[in-house]
Each structure stands twice: as structure tokens, then as C-alpha cells.
Amino acid sequence: MTTATQLDNLAIAALQDVLVNVAELASQAQQAHWNVRGAAFLPVHRWLDELAQTLRAHTDTLAERIAGLGxxxxxxxETLSERNTLESLPFGALTTGQALTAMDTGLGRVAAVAAAWLRNPAVDQVTADHLASLCRDVQNQQWLARAQQ
Incomplete structure (x- = not known):
């Protein structure tokens, strides 16, 4: 029999696993925003800033749910460095294509991590709702990254 505490601990683990990837991708999106260059600079520059804001909003929601569960x-x-599963963003100037490809890959990874937890039948409904909302937003942003390439 699974106890409420065990379910909360599972939800915390799921949320923390996703949180480190979302927080890292938000940082990478901001870094790309500062360093993107190229013919499509302005729309990509603006989109990267919006993406970073969207991801930061999700980190806040995930973190508050973790805290709410105790x-x-x-x-x-240090935690982001050790636990995220994203590829590192190259240092320095990025072409618009490089930035969009990096975000596409990172968004795909975040969606995959969240979706893996969504398939776990022991994840509670509220946590699943948070993860599903994140997946929806991330997959939409991934489409926007691909549409600009």
C-alpha cells in the first residue's frame, strides 16, 4: 500500500527532476537572447526573451508545488550543473539557426522528461496537471522554434 507521504515524495521527485531542466533551459534561452546574431535577429531575439520568461514562470509554478508538498x-x-539533462549552449555568438536549433533540442528534452513523469500512474492529479501544462507550453514553443528555422 502506498502512503500519502510516499506519493508526495514521488511528486516532489518528479517536479524537481523537471525543475532543473526547465531552469537550465530558461538560463540558456536568456543567454541565447543576449548572443544571437543573424539576418532574422530581431524576431528571434524577441522570441528568445519571451521563451525565457515563459520558462521562468514555469519554474516558479514547479518550485511552489514542491514547497506546497513539503x-x-x-x-x-550547482544542482542545475549536476542534474540537468540538456546539452550545453555554446559560448559566444550564435547564429539565429544555432539558437533556434539549441532551443528546439532543449524544449524537446524538457517535454520528454515531463512526459515520462506523466506516464507514471502514481503521480497525483495536481502534479500531473502542472506537468501537462508545462508540456503544452513547451511543445508550442518548440513548434515556434521550428517554424522560424
Whole structure:
């Protein structure tokens, strides 16, 4: 028999797993925003800023759910470095194509991590709703990244 505490701990683990990837991708989107260059600079530059804001909003929602379940959300730089599963963003100038490809790949990875937790039947409905909302937004942003390439 699974206890409420065990279910909360599972939800916290799921949310934390997703949180580190979303927080890292938000940071990468902001970094790309600052360093993107190319013919389509302005729309990509603006989209990257909007993407970073959207992802930061999701980190706040995920972290607050973790705290609400009695956990301690952790998006410290050391934790992000050790636990995220994203590819690193190259240093320096990025062409619009490089930035869009990097975001497409990162968004796909975030969606995959969240979707994997959504398939776990032990994840509670409220946590599943948060993860589904994230997946919906991330997949929409992935479409926007691909449409600009």
C-alpha cells in the first residue's frame, strides 16, 4: 500500500527532476537572447526573451508545488550543473539557426522528461496537471522554434 507521504515524495521527485531542466533551459534561452546574431535577429531575439520568461514562470509554478508538498525546491547553479539533462549552449555568438536549433533540442528534452513523469500512474492529479501544462507550453514553443528555422 502506498502512503500519502510516499506519493508526495514521488511528486516532489518528479517536479524537481523537471525543475532543473526547465531552469537550465530558461538560463540558456536568456543567454541565447543576449548572443544571437543573424539576418532574422530581431524576431528571434524577441522570441528568445519571451521563451525565457515563459520558462521562468514555469519554474516558479514547479518550485511552489514542491514547497506546497513539503519539499525544498532546488535550482541552485550547482544542482542545475549536476542534474540537468540538456546539452550545453555554446559560448559566444550564435547564429539565429544555432539558437533556434539549441532551443528546439532543449524544449524537446524538457517535454520528454515531463512526459515520462506523466506516464507514471502514481503521480497525483495536481502534479500531473502542472506537468501537462508545462508540456503544452513547451511543445508550442518548440513548434515556434521550428517554424522560424
Amino acid at each position: 519539499g525544498w525546491p532546488d535550482a541552485c547553479s
